[in-house]
Amino acid sequence: MNIFLDSNILYKDPFLKSIHNDILVNLAWLGEIKLYMSEVVYEEVINNYKKQLNEIYHSINLEHNKIKTLVANKYEEQLYIDKSVEVHCNALLSFYNNMFFHNVIRLVRYSNDLLPELVNRSIKREKPFSNNKQEFRDAIIWLSYVSYAKENLLEECHLITNNKHDFQGDNGELHDDLKKDAETFKLYNSTKQFFSLNKKLITIQKSMELQNWIQDENLTERYDMLQDLIEENALNSLFNSCSMFLERYTSKDLFSDDKEEPFETTDITFDTIEVTNYDIIDDSIIINGVLSLFIHIDLYEFESYFLNEPKTLTGHGTIKLKTSFTLDIGKGYKFNNFDLDDISIIS
Template sequence: MSYLIILDTNIIFNDFFFKSSDMKKLLKYTRHEPVDLSITNFNYHEILKKYRDEIRPLVKKVKSTKSDLIKLEASEIIDFENLKADKIAAKYKNFLDKTIEENDIKIIDFPTSNDITEKISFKYFNNKKPFDENKVSFQDAIIWESIVEYCNENEPDNIAFISNNHKDFANKDQNRIHEDLAEDVQNLSYYNSLSAFLESEEDNLRDYFIDNFEYDEQLLKDELTLFFERNDYLPTTVDDMLMNSEFEGEFFSGWGSDGYIENYSINLNEVSLDIEENAMLVSFDIEINVSFSIETVDPTYEKGDPGDGMISESSSTNILIQSNITYLLEDKEFIDYVELESDYI
C-alpha cells in the first residue's frame, strides 16, 4: 500500500532548519515506514524564496551600521566582506538540498498537462478553490495542480496533505479538504498542522517515540533556565519584537526600545523520548515580563537642539514564546532550539 505525505511551504518556513519536535518525529517516521514524504517543485522554490526574503532585510539592517562602526573603529566585529544575502541564501539551499537527499524527500514536478493553463484559469474565473473572490494569486493553484497531476499518474493508495493554509484548501471546520478540491484527488486527507497529522499516526509512532516520557520536571526547567542564561536568545527575540511593534503610550505612540527582561517562566507542554537517539524532544512555552521604553521622534526638535531628537516614556508588556528544543540524555546537552511562535499576551 502506497502512502504519499505532502508538505506545504508554510509547514517549513516557520522551521527552516527542521529543528522542531514535530518535524523530527515526521522525518523519523518517514525514514522507517513505507511512505513517501514530498513537496512540490513549486514549494521547493518558494521555501528558498521565503528564506531569501527573510535574510535580505536583516543583512541590509546590519550593513546600515557599517559607517557608524567605522567611525568608532569597531567595524572588525562584523565580517562585512562575507555578509551577502545571496551567499547566505546559497548556503541555506545547500542545507535544504542535503536534507531532502538524506531523508529521501520526493520533489513533485510542476504540472505539464496540455490543458493546465485553461484548467487553472477557469477555477479562477469561477472562484473555485484555491481561489475565491478575494484571492487572485496563482501560487496555491500551481501547488494543487502539481499534486493532482502526480496523484492521477501514480495513483497512491492514501494521500496526506499538510498545510496550515486552511483558508484556501480546507472546509469551514478546517479538518477536510474543501469540496471544490475533493473531486480532484481520491483518498486525500487534509491536516491543518504537522501536530494534527502526527496525532493521527500516533499508533505508528510508538515504535520510535515514548510520549509522556517520565522525567524530573523541575530539573528540566532548571536546566532550561541555565541554557537561556548562557545565551542571548530571549533578549534578541524581545528586542526584535519591540523594535518592530507600535505601542500606544500615555502621551504618544511609538516603537519599543531598551527592553529589559524582568522575569520569565517556563511551562513544559510535551516531552517525548526519541528512543533511537536517546534524546528528549521538549515542547514548551516561555512567558516573559518585559519593561521597555516607547520611543518616537520629538516633533519639536530642531537641528542644533541638544539631545538626539527622540522622546520616550516607560512601559511594560508580556510576551509568550512557543519553543522546541532537544536534550541529548547521554551528553546532557541541549541542541536545536527553535522558536515557533511569539506574540504579546
C-alpha cells in the same frame, strides 16, 4: 503513507529542524513515510529564505550605523558577520539537494498541461481560487499534487498546510471543492496536528525518540551506567540467582580440593559487561548482553565427618561466572526490569 508539504509549513523552519518536522524527516529516512514537495514549494522556500536573510542583514546594518553615531570613533566600530546571505542560501540548496538525491523528499514537478484547468478555476473562482493574491500558486501546488497522486496510484495522502482560507472547509476538513479532485487527501494545519491525528505513527515516533536518545547517549558503550543500574536495582536478585546456581556444586568441583567442604557465597563484584543487541518496544529499551562476575566464597571445615556442621573458617575463594542478561530501561535510564539466563562457570 504519503505526505505532501506546503511552503508555509517551512517558512520558519526551512531546514526542518523543529521537533515534529525533524520526526517527519527521520520517518522518511527510515522509509516509514514518503514526503513530497512541489517544485513551486521548493522555489518559494528558497526565495523566502533569501528574503528573510536580506531583511535581517539589512536590520543589522541599520543598527550598526546607529552604534557608529554614538561611539567616539565610528571607524573603530566595525561589523563582522561570519557568513553572507549567499553562503546561507547555498547551505539550504545543498540540504534539499541531499534530500532529493536520497529520496527522503520527492520533488513533484508541475506540468504545463495544468494551465487550462488553472484558467477554468480562476474564472469560476473554484478552490483553491478565492480573493487571495497567492491563489495561483496554491492552485498549481494542489493540482500538481493531485495529478502526481493519481498517476502513481497513491493512497493515504496527507496535505500539511496552514492555509486554512483556501484549502479548509467549514468542518475543518479539506474543502468540498477540493474533495472532488481527490478524496484520498486529508488536510492538516501543522505537522504537530498530523502526528496527533495519526495514532499509528505515535509508536514509531516514540521509538525514534528513544533511538535518538540511545545514539546521543552512546548507550551500548555506557557500561558504567548499565552496571550502576543493575547494582542499584537488581544486585540482590543477581546475587541470589548466582548463589542458587552454585548450590549444585561442591567445593571439590569448584576448587579441585581433596575433600568436600561446606561453603557460603558472601559477595558479588562485576568484571565486565558486554551489550550484544537491543530492541525498542513501546517505551522500553530492551538490552541483551553478557555479564562476567566474581562470586566470593567462604570455605569451612567439618567438626567431624559425621557431624554435618561447619566449625571453623578455613579460607576464601572466588568463582568467576558468566551469564546472559536482559535489562529493560526507559529514556533517562529509568529502570524497569532485569532477567538472567544461562549462568555458567568460567574456568
